[in-house]
Amino acid sequence: MITVAEAKALIAENIFTLDAVKLPIEKASRHILAEDVFAIADIPAFRQSSMDGYAIRFEDKDLPLFVHGEMAAGSANALTIKKGETARIFTGAPLPDGADTVVMQEKISLNDGRISILDDRLQVGLNVRGIGSEIKASTLAMHKGSFLSPAAIGFLAGIGITEISVYPLPTVSIIVTGKELCAPGETLGFGQVYESNSYSLKAALEQAGIYKAEVISADDDLEILSRIFEQALKKSDVVLLTGGVSVGDYDFVLEASRLCKVNQIFHKVKQKPGKPLFFGMKDNKPVFGLPGNPSSVLSCFYNYVLPALYQMAHKNNPVKEISAKLTDAYHKPAGLTHFLKGTYKDGLATPLSAQESFRLSSFAYANCLICLDEDSDHFEKDTTLNILLIPE
Numbered sequence: 165m166i167t168v169a170e171a172k173a174l175i176a177e178n179i180f181t182l183d184a185v186k187l188p189i190e191k192a193s194r195h196i197l198a199e200d201v202f203a204i205a206d207i208p209a210f211r212q213s214s215m216d217g218y219a220i221r222f223e224d225k226d227l228p229l230f231v232h233g234e235m236a237a238g239s240a241n242a243l244t245i246k247k248g249e250t251a252r253i254f255t256g257a258p259l260p261d262g263a264d265t266v267v268m269q270e271k272i273s274l275n276d277g278r279i280s281i282l283d284d285r286l287q288v289g290l291n292v293r294g295i296g297s298e299i300k301a302s303t304l305a306m307h308k309g310s311f312l313s314p315a316a317i318g319f320l321a322g323i324g325i326t327e328i329s330v331y332p333l334p335t336v337s338i339i340v341t342g343k344e345l346c347a348p349g350e351t352l353g354f355g356q357v358y359e360s361n362s363y364s365l366k367a368a369l370e371q372a373g374i375y376k377a378e379v380i381s382a383d384d385d386l387e388i389l390s391r392i393f394e395q396a397l398k399k400s401d402v403v404l405l406t407g408g409v410s411v412g413d414y415d416f417v418l419e420a421s422r423l424c425k426v427n428q429i430f431h432k433v434k435q436k437p438g439k440p441l442f443f444g445m446k447d448n449k450p451v452f453g454l455p456g457n458p459s460s461v462l463s464c465f466y467n468y469v470l471p472a473l474y475q476m477a478h479k480n481n482p483v484k485e486i487s488a489k490l491t492d493a494y495h496k497p498a499g500l501t502h503f504l505k506g507t508y509k510d511g512l513a514t515p516l517s518a519q520e521s522f523r524l525s526s527f528a529y530a531n532c533l534i535c536l537d538e539d540s541d542h543f544e545k546d547t548t549l550n551i552l553l554i555p556e
């Protein structure tokens with residue numbers, strides 16, 4: 165059996181990053197930019213007012229100015245002001261020819277169609293956005309490797325870009341195995357349990373920006389599972405299986421992966437929960453066999469699957485590891501790394517009750533996994549240890 169660190173290193177070594185694709189910007193949020201993007205035009209493309217007020221020639225600031233015409237946002241009027249003139253102007257509007265400065269409307273007095281300026285801090289060019297003051301045509305707007313946040317998508321739209329090259333997020337198939345599984349909403353028969361793993365995994369994938377994970381149910385039947393597995397490998401970049409990776413007579417994931425010619429990288433990690441974790445590669449597609457207990461599935465997802473999915477998309481691991489102080493003493497047998505469902509606040513980590521791997525009631529409240537070292541058995545209150553922050 166390998167250690168947690170060895171398992172993480174083996175996954176990182178084997179993962180392939182996906183090739184860049186072109187996407188419309190409205191589909192590119194949360195991706196990593198795969199190319200440098202250059203501005204296609206000066207933005208703003210005209211001298212633009214940043215205030216509601218009056219456009220003036222700065223040199224006329226001490227004169228009473230006759231209000232000659234108006235420029236609103238979107239105005240395409242050709243308007244020119246001459247000596248002794250001003251134009252009413254609104255935020256976002258182009259400056260009339262001749263004007264170089266905008267006075268806020270709160271800083272004038274208006275009498276008989278003429279304004280006097282009451283702004284002793286007025287400077288030439290005040291309240292005017294120059295041509296190209298956001299970005300100049302042909303200059304670098306965003307560099308390759310940038311994370312496309314909502315602001316980045318808005319910025320690209322605002323400079324007229326419609327399509328960009330990004331590293332795609334992987335497509336994922338989820339195969340749930342188990343004859344005992346019953347869909348939530350149906351009445352449980354004897355020996356049945358509600359199927360929950362596909363729900364937690366889909367929710368976790370959606371949080372990572374992967375919205376179209378396909379869920380397929382396979383009975384505890386080698387032939388059916390192998391067929392479904394084969395199809396999933398053709399269809400998706402990553403295959404996740406839940407259940408059936410242990411040593412029972414009806415645990416067919418390992419056998420099915422052999423039939424599908426998946427190259428086994430490891431099976432079993434010195435950890436709890438999730439000891440029978442399986443990882444393999446079929447060509448450049450990773451396969452994770454997640455131990456079926458609902459808590460094991462999610463613990464393995466945050467420890468191994470999510471970092472791998474992000475690596476495929478050229479993204480940094482979203483599961484941050486930090487140190488924290490344990491608020492209560494904890495005892496476990498030595499030999500396995502334990503990941504405890506816990507809460508983290510202000511540097512303190514508190515283990516929750518209900519740590520058994522078939523239970524999710526504590527995971528439902530947890531915001532961290534507390535990592536208890538493989539070799540140790542006792543952890544005093546106030547021990548400093550590592551925790552994984554579950555992405556919110």
Ligand SMILES: Nc1nc2c(c(=O)[nH]1)N[C@H]1C(S)=C(S)[C@@H](COP(=O)(O)OP(=O)(O)OC[C@H]3O[C@@H](n4cnc5c(N)ncnc54)[C@H](O)[C@@H]3O)O[C@H]1N2
Pocket residue numbers: 340341342344345357358359360361362406407408409410411412415437438439440454455456457458460521522
């Ligand atoms: N003799 C041994 N038995 C077991 C060992 C072992 O080392 N020796 N390991 C145990 C550990 S640890 C785990 S974890 C489980 C993993 O088993 P499988 O991956 O084969 O999972 P299953 O047996 O199919 O299911 C385990 C458990 O989880 C429930 N389950 C499965 N799928 C779902 C689902 N989609 N939604 C909700 N619940 C699900 C299933 O009903 C079982 O109760 O093996 C131990 N055994």
Ligand code: MOO
Pocket residue numbers: 435436437438439440455457460521522
């Ligand atoms: O390790 Mo299993 O995942 O405890 O239940």
